Amino acid sequence: MIYLDNAATTLKKPDCVVQAVTHALTSMGNSARGTHDSALQSARSVFQARSSIAKLFNAPGPERVAFTKNSTEALNLAICGLFNQGDHVITTDLEHNSVLRPLYRLESEGIITLSVVPADKTGRVDYDDFTRLLCGQTRGIVCTHASNLTGNTLDLHRIGQIARAHNLFLVVDASQSAGVLDIDMEQMGISVLCFTGHKSLMGPQGTGGLCVARDVDLRPLQVGGSGTESFSPTHPTEMPTRLEAGTLNGHGIAGLGAGVDFILETGVERIRRHEIALAKRFYDGVTNLPGITVYGDFSSWERTAVVALNIGDYDSGAVSDALWEDYAIATRPGAHCAPRLHNALGTAEQGAVRFSFCWFNTEEEVDTAISALRELAQ
Amino acid sequence: MKEKKSKLIVTFHTVTAAMAMESACTAAGMPGRLIPLPREISAGCGMAWSAPVEARAQLEAFVKDRAIPAKGWYELQL
Numbered sequence: 001m002i003y004l005d006n007a008a009t010t011l012k013k014p015d016c017v018v019q020a021v022t023h024a025l026t027s028m029g030n031s032a033r034g035t036h037d038s039a040l041q042s043a044r045s046v047f048q049a050r051s052s053i054a055k056l057f058n059a060p061g062p063e064r065v066a067f068t069k070n071s072t073e074a075l076n077l078a079i080c081g082l083f084n085q086g087d088h089v090i091t092t093d094l095e096h097n098s099v100l101r102p103l104y105r106l107e108s109e110g111i112i113t114l115s116v117v118p119a120d121k122t123g124r125v126d127y128d129d130f131t132r133l134l135c136g137q138t139r140g141i142v143c144t145h146a147s148n149l150t151g152n153t154l155d156l157h158r159i160g161q162i163a164r165a166h167n168l169f170l171v172v173d174a175s176q177s178a179g180v181l182d183i184d185m186e187q188m189g190i191s192v193l194c195f196t197g198h199k200s201l202m203g204p205q206g207t208g209g210l211c212v213a214r215d216v217d218l219r220p221l222q223v224g225g226s227g228t229e230s231f232s233p234t235h236p237t238e239m240p241t242r243l244e245a246g247t248l249n250g251h252g253i254a255g256l257g258a259g260v261d262f263i264l265e266t267g268v269e270r271i272r273r274h275e276i277a278l279a280k281r282f283y284d285g286v287t288n289l290p291g292i293t294v295y296g297d298f299s300s301w302e303r304t305a306v307v308a309l310n311i312g313d314y315d316s317g318a319v320s321d322a323l324w325e326d327y328a329i330a331t332r333p334g335a336h337c338a339p340r341l342h343n344a345l346g347t348a349e350q351g352a353v354r355f356s357f358c359w360f361n362t363e364e365e366v367d368t369a370i371s372a373l374r375e376l377a378q
Numbered sequence: 379m380k381e382k383k384s385k386l387i388v389t390f391h392t393v394t395a396a397m398a399m400e401s402a403c404t405a406a407g408m409p410g411r412l413i414p415l416p417r418e419i420s421a422g423c424g425m426a427w428s429a430p431v432e433a434r435a436q437l438e439a440f441v442k443d444r445a446i447p448a449k450g451w452y453e454l455q456l
């Protein structure tokens with residue numbers, strides 16, 4: 001099998017991740033519930049993961065990193081925990097439903113008002129729109145770092161400057177960029193950074209979290225067991241316990257920590273260069289094939305290693321299925337949980353076949369995929 | 379049970395702070411280890427740093443220097 005569906009989840013994990021999870025499963029107790037050796041091993045492993053994540057994103061410190069089960073949960077926590085009655089929020093057409101639906105829900109409940117920065121037909125935004133959409137009630141911008149459909153990025157330095165200038169919260173969905181693009185919370189002025197563990201951070205599914213800037217306070221979605229202050233009727237307010245009720249996924253977090261350490265050792269820039277070289281090779285090999293339409297903006301390689309395309313007006317599901325059945329190439333077809341961007345690109349009906357590359361993919365795999373598309377496009 | 383001795387106990391709001399303490403102390407060769415929070419202390423996270431009372435001044439300076447968010451300092455017979 002050639003696995004080119006890494007934007008959905010990375011299948012091949014570094015050996016150290018597999019070992020860390022196995023070790024955790026056979027040795028770790030509950031991370032905040034006691035001080036015998038197995039409980040402490042778990043607490044140390046969780047702390048180590050927080051520290052590595054804080055380092056990767058230049059977050060204020062390990063205590064500002066809270067774990068969730070994925071970025072969907074992190075985004076719900078950030079969006080529901082930050083905004084109040086009467087707030088106006090700005091988002092973009094590039095967003096995944098895990099950003100859009102929590103915002104739509106707050107909007108339909110009459111809590112917030114929402115404006116959306118539009119994307120053009122190549123998925124680009126005009127940054128002046130962020131400023132144009134501001135009003136007196138605007139409290140925050142919620143946006144992705146990189147589109148899961150086109151791989152195009154939003155310039156967080158630029159958006160961060162706008163947020164700073166107007167005293168707005170900036171919530172970032174780093175699901176597609178964490179581990180492959182530079183993220184510096186402080187420099188970019190990010191209030192809350194949401195990440196998922198199972199994609200480019202190379203960890204197990206069921207892991208994710210958020211990094212919260214020092215001056216930002218989030219209302220928790222859940223309260224409950226904390227292992228501390230058991231007789232208090234209210235959940236502790238100190239970070240990260242404030243946002244983490246119940247036993248953590250210590251086994252998964254051990255794997256996530258190992259994935260992040262692998263990235264820190266290998267280097268984000270080295271990983272990015274490898275993945276982008278593969279994506280570029282693929283793009284160059286397919287973009288001029290007859291009948292193939294590639295979506296998104298390829299005028300710059302400041303992007304992630306995602307290439308979405310269609311062949312003629314074939315259903316993207318049929319193409320993806322043929323790639324799998326006849327060539328054992330795994331891709332993702334259909335709508336990619338990004339309804340507004342599909343509308344902007346004109347692919348709402350057809351969907352798109354998404355090829356996404358990772359650190360473990362090779363040039364040979366890319367060349368096989370190009371040949372397969374050449375045959376299918378004939 | 380063992381005979382009781384006077385101990386310095388440092389508490390923390392969160393396990394994360396306790397972990398920061400352990401990690402910094404281990405790296406710097408500071409005395410002490412993590413123990414379950416003694417029942418004499420009502421609030422705090424479920425673990426505490428236990429060290430000889432003679433190390434108090436040294437640990438206080440260390441904690442301040444490293445900006446580790448300690449919650450309370452106690453001397454208890456444990």
Ligand SMILES: Cc1ncc(COP(=O)(O)O)c(C=O)c1O
Nearest residue numbers: 070071072096098148173175196
């Ligand atoms: C841009 C983007 N945001 C959010 C998500 C949600 O991630 P998860 O399903 O891990 O919560 C995804 C992945 O599907 C994504 O690509």
